[in-house]
Amino acid sequence: MTVKRYIRKGVPLEHRARVWMGVSGAQARMDRNPGYYQRLLQGERSASLEEAIRTDMNRTFPDNVRFRKDAEPCLQGPLYNVLLAYGHHNHSVGYCQGMNFIAGYLILVTKSEEEAFWLLDALVGRILPADYYSPSMLGLKTDQEVLGELVRTKLPAVAALMHSHGVLWTLVASRWFICLFVDVLPVETVLRVWDCLFSEGSKIIFRVALTLLKHHQASILEATSVPDLCEKFKEITRGRFVTECHSFMQRIFLEPGSLSRASIARLREHCRARLLAQG
Template sequence: MASINTTYRLKSPPEPLKEMIRRGVPAEFRSTVWMRCSGAYLRLASNPDEYYTILKVYNGKSSVATKQIKMDIRRTFPEHKYLNSPKYMEQLSNVLTAYSWRNPTVGYCQSMNFLAGYLLIHMSEHEAYWTLVSIVEDILPQEYFTTTMIDLSVDVRFVFPDLMAKKLPRLNKHFTKNGLSLPLLMTQWFLCIFATTTPTETTFRIWDVFFSEGSKVLFRFALAMLKINEEELMSCQDYNDLYSLIKKIPSKMYDADHLMEVAFQKLGSMPMKTIDQKRTDCRVIAMDEYVKHQSARNGLKRQSQHITKSELKSGTKRWSSQLIFKEV
């Protein structure tokens, strides 16, 4: 089995190719371009039998991940005539199941079903498997899809807000004034690489660039969507109105050419080296917070084990407050 830490990705595409991809990859060439740029093609060529071997070896076996996959398959694209067909759902299940056995540290995370589902529109399940591998293990930071989601937390809680303050200072102040925090919304945008939020063709245009240029484009597209709607957002003076409007913004992004123009011509420089350094610095903070949270949680669990039946029945304020804190 191929090492999870091995990279096959084309790190820096030639500038002419980069510009062509930003203008949009024709549908008939998407599988080739996505696989070449992401490193999936080289992965498949180096490990041609891995996918089918995993399916054969683990056929009939189950895990926490495979059980969750079975539950999610039917609700991934419930309204789509083709994507909800038995044949397609079997392919989707195969890809997700194979990956869960390949990388038990990640196993399966909700949102991976949408990623694999959209990949299967353009390529075979064998190719989709290796492209999913490239997304999870090479293009995105290592702990985007793990149970801790540390790297996702870093991106939405630290890196994006920092870029927002620099690139859209007026809008950032407006959000702060209204007490609006974006991590929850950004989590949905980033984890699915906009697959569940933007119109389908716009999603594919975003993915064209994502496979070519890497994870930093997530920040560019998120900032571009906010910039395009900046004036309307500035006119909202209520938290609920602001939140509601931001949730709807991606679904209105039908003009992919305009989105590309704003993302790459209106936001200035965004060096990957700077983003990587910010990720490294803030990961230490996020890890420290996580360890403290787990310690506190484990402490409460140990404490709760000493609660007697009479104390549980009495419902005193002391135990009530402990249990409320535990839930929080």
């Protein structure tokens, strides 16, 4: 069995951290930079960065007992450290809302601050477009436009309904992208999606989004107003279809049809240019 097929079938929880570290290149970077993470924590201070991260601490997984202040051990400390180190490591990004949820999941899986930091570096620095979490969020906005283009091609009736109500993808799908489906889909389903995200790249995000839309197309098309449409988009991330993660993962590689890296790259280039032209 190839590595890709093995990962698509789901990485066992006890091996997940090691597999993610390996396939993403995070392990190699960590090995080449011994002590770097600790140096970031011991280095410069930035009051604005620290305040931004601290503000989001209690908003991160408020229902997860391990992130509560009275937990023993409490994961807020490791989460704060990982986000602070990354902010010092990547000045062009610093800290952006959404990164707290991603780093939180990485800490839960790896049980290691340093590994979580290097996996965050792999995601934000290489797997996702460079400016996903920059202040302008141009990469994130671009990918929402790309989803719109893909829906126009593959699910024209859904695209037409969105257009008729004047609903932008930012309104209904921004959380899918900014949190990489964390707190959107069930935990085990997100972990299975991330198995493929680390090994196959960011086109997996579009596969998941298109599968949700295609599978629930009939329900979405029943929407008769903007609030109705927004509620439909919440409903499609719940229920048996997404909780049965094995069959869901099979569907994301079947339902959207062909989706090559080259085609996604072309769409990103086109949509980015359009956004820049709009100012």
